[in-house]
Amino acid sequence: MQELVEYLAKALVDNPDAVEVRTMEGDKSVIFELRTDPSDMGKVIGRNGKIARAMRTVVKSAGVKTGKLVHIEILD
């Protein structure tokens, strides 16, 4: 799943090399911390968070198999 988050983020930004994803896995949930170049933040968030929401929806579908809740946090 981490690979999927990275893949999506890298495709969206202008500076893919600056994309970093950290995974914190608990018993019931997985949290992905996503960092990008500051100038690319808007590209992974989108207007009214629309892009971020779409990313969450897609990654969640990957999480269904594991039965864990999935969160993506975008950090600056």
Add this chain to the structure above:
Amino acid sequence: MKSVQKSARTVDEAIEAAIQELGVSREEVEVTVLEEGNKGFFGLLGGKLASVLVTVKEPEIAEADAQVEQTEKVAKAKQFLEGVLERLEVDAEVHETAQEDGTILLEITGENLGLLIGRRGQTLDALQYLTSVVTNKGGADWMRIVLDAAGYRKRREQTLRQLALRMADRAKKQQKRVYLEPMSALERRIVHMALAEDTGIETHSEGEDPNRRIVISPKQR
């Protein structure tokens, strides 16, 4: 070949002025930037004007360029989507077709695509949106991309059309407004279209996404 040289505060403004003078659209010209220009210190000191040379493309070249851009975009969309499928560990194939209205339809076929469609197609919608954003990144024209998986959209379209007709009937018979369930913009469009020619009713939408819904109201006779 017609061409014109223009200067303005920014490159964009200079291009705009040039295409206005030539009376053509942005897609029909080739732009050479002669001088980037800069605003100077708070637009006061040492500001340099941007300067461009704008040439009208031969029609065949303009068409060929558009074709190449289209082909490149479709390839990009397909590649992105295949990358996502691979990482979702979904074994599926992507097949692209251009629709009459210029929309690109990417059809996904394979086993167990339920995961990819999601509840009421929300995963498919999300993936469609991401594919559009990634594909159109930095391009001038926005290419409309529609994703389908295992024929979901086609089936859903039929269901929605039938529902629309049934509910329009009810609105007319009971002379009452009928509220449909919330739907995405794409789905609402299908319902509006299905009822566009029914002169006995009117359709409009109320509320804000994701709870925006269609209301069918009977017309006063």
